Amino acid sequence: xxxxxxxxxxxILLEGCDRSGKSTQAAKLVRQLKARGCRVExxxxxxxxxxxxxxxxxxxxxxxxLDDHAGNDEKIFVKVKVPSSFTSRFSxxxxxxxxxxxxxxxxxxYAYSGIAFSAAKGxxxxxxxxxxxxxxxxxxxxxxxxxxxxxxxxAGFGDERYEKEDFQRNVRSxxxxxxxxxxxxxxxxxxxxxxxxxLVAIAIETIKKCATLPLKDLWK
Ligand code: TMP
Numbered sequence: 469x470x471x472x473x474x475x476x477x478x479x480i481l482l483e484g485c486d487r488s489g490k491s492t493q494a495a496k497l498v499r500q501l502k503a504r505g506c507r508v509e510x511x512x513x514x515x516x517x518x519x520x521x522x523x524x525x526x527x528x529x530x531x532x533x534l535d536d537h538a539g540n541d542e543k544i545f546v547k548v549k550v551p552s553s554f555t556s557r558f559s560x561x562x563x564x565x566x567x568x569x570x571x572x573x574x575x576x577x578y579a580y581s582g583i584a585f586s587a588a589k590g591x592x593x594x595x596x597x598x599x600x601x602x603x604x605x606x607x608x609x610x611x612x613x614x615x616x617x618x619x620x621x622x623a624g625f626g627d628e629r630y631e632k633e634d635f636q637r638n639v640r641s642x643x644x645x646x647x648x649x650x651x652x653x654x655x656x657x658x659x660x661x662x663x664x665x666x667l668v669a670i671a672i673e674t675i676k677k678c679a680t681l682p683l684k685d686l687w688k
Contacts, residue, residue: 475679477572484612487622512576528628561604584642605684608674614656
């Protein structure tokens with residue numbers, strides 16, 4: 469008979485502002501896909517368990533107002549961001565390409581977060597984007613969209629550096645400026661189970677659709 473084309477897994481990305489429910493939904497989605505017999509792995513950026521991730525974690529948890537030394541802090545973070553995003557996000561391509569078995573990945577945050585947060589801090593949008601051109605493109609990006617005033621009421625909001633309502637509003641508009649055909653806006657005001665069912669349906673459809681399609685690169 470004819471040769472069967474190799475089947476690959478799908479790259480499913482969850483994006484959103486802080487406290488929009490990404491971690492809850494990613495964990496439920498991975499569990500449900502496994503229960504349905506899909507091979508799937510869970511990744512997140514930043515991964516706070518790696519050495520660089522630990523530095524980023526300390527940076528994010530320090531909410532003190534910026535003082536005279538802050539300029540240096542910011543520069544260090546920007547320098548940390550570029551190599552860390554390169555090496556760690558490269559692992560996304562490795563995971564998909566090296567698993568001929570067709571493992572899918574559910575990823576929390578990726579280039580869009582890096583760009584949205586950096587641009588919201590005032591860095592030049594094109595400059596922020598330039599270091600991510602050519603990274604593996606997600607097959608689908610699910611943007612969990614929660615009104616910032618709702619996010620602000622959720623437990624823990626304000627614990628970390630970027631969790632300020634005005635800043636998050638800016639981040640949200642940066643995200644929405646990057647909206648494209650492979651980015652779906654999900655209404656994150658719905659219940660956990662409603663959102664979960666929506667994400668499962670989209671994920672299954674994406675896994676089926678992408679199995680024999682070539683991988684794509686971001687902004688190329
Ligand atoms: P999280 O671990 O809860 O997703 O939070 C990570 C924080 O770091 C969140 O405020 C978004 C921010 N961030 C950046 O500033 N740049 C990046 O490249 C990424 C991935 C996240």
